Amino acid sequence: MRFTDGVRWIVTALGTGRSRSILTVVGIAIGIAAVALLTAIGEGVRSYVMTEFSQFGTRIIGVSPGKNVTGGIGGILSSVRPLTVDDADALRRIPAVETVIPVVQGVGELEFEGRHRNVKVMGVNADMPAAWNFRVAQGRFLPEVQAGAASSPYVVLGHTAHQELFGDRSALGRKVRLGGRAFRVIGVIEPKGDMLGFDLDDIAYIPADLALQLFNRESLMEIDLTFAAGADMVKLQADIRRRLIDRHGREDFTVTTQDQMLNSLDSILSVLTLAVALLGSISLLVGSVGIVTTLTTSVQERRGEIGLLHALGAPRQQILILFLGESVALSLCGGGIGILILLACKGVALVFYPAFPLTPQPLYIALALLLSVGIGLLAGATPAYRASILNPVDALRSE
Amino acid sequence: MVLASGLRPDSESRPDSESRSAPVVRLSQLNRYFQLGDQTVKALDGVDLVIETGDYLSVMGPSGSGKSTLLNVLGLLDRPTSGDYFLNGRLTTGLSESELAHHRQIAIGFVFQSYHLIPRLSARGNMELPLVLAGWSPAQRRQRVDEMLDRLQLSARADHLPRQLSGGQRQRVAIGRAVMLKPSILLADEPTGNLDTHSGAEVVRILEELNQEGITLVVVTHDQALGARAARQLRMVDGRIVMDQRVDSGAT
Numbered sequence: 001m002r003f004t005d006g007v008r009w010i011v012t013a014l015g016t017g018r019s020r021s022i023l024t025v026v027g028i029a030i031g032i033a034a035v036a037l038l039t040a041i042g043e044g045v046r047s048y049v050m051t052e053f054s055q056f057g058t059r060i061i062g063v064s065p066g067k068n069v070t071g072g073i074g075g076i077l078s079s080v081r082p083l084t085v086d087d088a089d090a091l092r093r094i095p096a097v098e099t100v101i102p103v104v105q106g107v108g109e110l111e112f113e114g115r116h117r118n119v120k121v122m123g124v125n126a127d128m129p130a131a132w133n134f135r136v137a138q139g140r141f142l143p144e145v146q147a148g149a150a151s152s153p154y155v156v157l158g159h160t161a162h163q164e165l166f167g168d169r170s171a172l173g174r175k176v177r178l179g180g181r182a183f184r185v186i187g188v189i190e191p192k193g194d195m196l197g198f199d200l201d202d203i204a205y206i207p208a209d210l211a212l213q214l215f216n217r218e219s220l221m222e223i224d225l226t227f228a229a230g231a232d233m234v235k236l237q238a239d240i241r242r243r244l245i246d247r248h249g250r251e252d253f254t255v256t257t258q259d260q261m262l263n264s265l266d267s268i269l270s271v272l273t274l275a276v277a278l279l280g281s282i283s284l285l286v287g288s289v290g291i292v293t294t295l296t297t298s299v300q301e302r303r304g305e306i307g308l309l310h311a312l313g314a315p316r317q318q319i320l321i322l323f324l325g326e327s328v329a330l331s332l333c334g335g336g337i338g339i340l341i342l343l344a345c346k347g348v349a350l351v352f353y354p355a356f357p358l359t360p361q362p363l364y365i366a367l368a369l370l371l372s373v374g375i376g377l378l379a380g381a382t383p384a385y386r387a388s389i390l391n392p393v394d395a396l397r398s399e
Numbered sequence: 400m401v402l403a404s405g406l407r408p409d410s411e412s413r414p415d416s417e418s419r420s421a422p423v424v425r426l427s428q429l430n431r432y433f434q435l436g437d438q439t440v441k442a443l444d445g446v447d448l449v450i451e452t453g454d455y456l457s458v459m460g461p462s463g464s465g466k467s468t469l470l471n472v473l474g475l476l477d478r479p480t481s482g483d484y485f486l487n488g489r490l491t492t493g494l495s496e497s498e499l500a501h502h503r504q505i506a507i508g509f510v511f512q513s514y515h516l517i518p519r520l521s522a523r524g525n526m527e528l529p530l531v532l533a534g535w536s537p538a539q540r541r542q543r544v545d546e547m548l549d550r551l552q553l554s555a556r557a558d559h560l561p562r563q564l565s566g567g568q569r570q571r572v573a574i575g576r577a578v579m580l581k582p583s584i585l586l587a588d589e590p591t592g593n594l595d596t597h598s599g600a601e602v603v604r605i606l607e608e609l610n611q612e613g614i615t616l617v618v619v620t621h622d623q624a625l626g627a628r629a630a631r632q633l634r635m636v637d638g639r640i641v642m643d644q645r646v647d648s649g650a651t
């Protein structure tokens with residue numbers, strides 16, 4: 001039998017049992033769309049998160065208080081010495097380190113001439129714009145402070161915070177109140193946008209030591225370090241550890257490189273992707289069961305036809321191939337429609353939310369189609385085999 | 400691409416010259432038993448039969464006497480329980496499934512009481528099915544099928560589906576399909592069983608015409624008049640051939 005004749009045979013056979021075929025195709029389509037869509041989202045979210053993170057620069061090491069002990073929280077329960085601004089100053093003396101930023105976060109109420117706004121408050125230091133790739137739009141950022149000296153009550157506003165409080169007026173030199181204390185505005189940051197849905201511009205930056213007082217905290221939340229390109233990471237981490245252990249007496253802190261942060265993020269995303277792909281596979285399973293029943297019924301109904309094929313001398317494997325072909329055609333059709341659904345979703349996403357990370361990769365589309373072929377072969381195997389070994393005498397008698 | 404190797408239109412479908420002189424069919428002590436519970440039904444019971452090329456046989460006998468079973472065995476659709484079956488001089492017992500399928504394709508034509516046309520295919524589509532399965536090209540098929548449609552006076556009905564055809568037309572399509580690859584033997588099981596007298600006569604006329612062109616013809620029938628037309632008349636009872644009569648001049 002010629003290939004084109006085989007295809008024509010399969011298509012007309014499927015066209016005859018149309019309503020059942022359509023139902024099965026829809027099942028597979030939804031499954032394939034789900035798998036492809038979810039993998040696309042997974043892949044998209046990953047690269048989205050990666051770029052979001054690397055916008056702060058890639059040569060960042062974080063030090064946080066408390067030791068991560070795998071399998072328990074013992075390290076946190078036992079007494080942990082606070083990370084202080086002095087610790088940060090000490091780390092600055094490591095040769096490869098370029099900038100050190102003590103970080104304290106909180107929320108506070110900004111007030112100016114009777115206007116109020118709740119903003120995120122970041123306690124940092126003069127190194128922050130350089131370390132995190134922020135640029136100052138007006139005025140200047142927080143000034144350098146001598147190690148050990150107290151900072152002046154200055155505040156630098158993010159774009160949104162400034163807009164909300166001052167509108168088009170200049171804020172430079174104005175006094176605002178933050179958490180009940182007076183701060184002088186000395187600068188405004190350029191708009192930075194969102195990161196993972198969080199507005200980076202609705203922030204007030206104040207010196208870290210003042211933030212500690214404001215939030216009544218002993219310890220910094222984190223110390224961020226940036227280092228020179230080409231620095232020896234292993235030595236650098238060792239240096240950081242040694243210096244802090246010297247000061248704390250033991251390792252009651254955690255050093256995290258950005259690579260490690262991205263890695264753990266990556267593995268979380270991988271698990272997520274896997275989970276959603278699994279969900280899609282379940283709908284595919286449902287679709288394949290549909291194929292099995294469709295084909296089984298079809299073989300049952302077309303016993304006379306199968307008997308005839310035998311009588312006309314069609315070899316068993318030819319009958320097997322024809323029925324497998326019907327199965328693969330069904331699933332491939334479902335797969336194709338699934339891909340179309342995916343592309344439609346992409347289109348809708350583009351119109352309504354361009355930033356939504358949905359990238360259907362050609363590789364995944366190809367894999368999805370391949371998957372549907374595999375499903376067709378697998379689901380069709382048993383009914384097609386049954387058709388091929390049908391006793392022709394019985395089959396011909398059945399009409 | 401060809402899905403499975405099949406007969407090419409130009410290939411020689413007849414067996415080698417040595418066996419050409421052999422009878423089309425030779426059955427020797429052929430048995431076909433069915434086991435029903437602890438009971439053995441002897442559908443064919445020690446059948447000896449030689450059918451020469453060009454023979455025209457009718458097989459009559461009461462219902463359940465084994466006529467259909469004989470036809471199925473002759474057509475290689477069913478395997479005998481024991482005994483030998485030589486088709487065109489070649490022993491068929493012991494052939495593999497695919498060899499049997501191949502012999503069905505090149506040497507056997509079936510005509511059924513219930514036609515067994517494929518409902519979604521047109522008259523042409525049904526007729527060309529053996530050629531499609533054998534891998535003929537559309538152009539070669541068209542020529543062959545056109546000839547056959549013309550000969551069976553079905554040209555005007557070529558694109559009709561089976562349900563749009565009368566019983567007689569359906570059976571003519573089925574006959575065209577059966578002889579499409581020029582089989583050495585044509586096996587018809589009650590070919591007129593579902594037809595009125597007129598269409599039945601037309602179908603018989605076509606079968607006999609094909610027989611006169613050299614195709615060996617075996618017709619199973621309940622119809623005395625039809626059975627009496629054959630040059631050689633068999634009668635079966637309980638799986639045995641109880642009468643094998645040659646009539647010098649069949650009715651013409």
Ligand SMILES: Nc1ncnc2c1ncn2[C@@H]1O[C@H](COP(=O)(O)OP(=O)(O)O)[C@@H](O)[C@H]1O
Pocket residue numbers: 433434435440441442460461462463464465466467468469
């Ligand atoms: N598949 C089968 N299983 C069991 N018994 C069968 C089968 N096919 C035929 N028989 C039996 O074999 C005998 C001959 O049947 P069959 O050849 O169909 O007779 P006929 O065609 O002469 O009416 C009958 O008794 C029938 O019941």
Ligand SMILES: [Mg+2]
Pocket residue numbers: 466467468
């Ligand atoms: Mg019968």
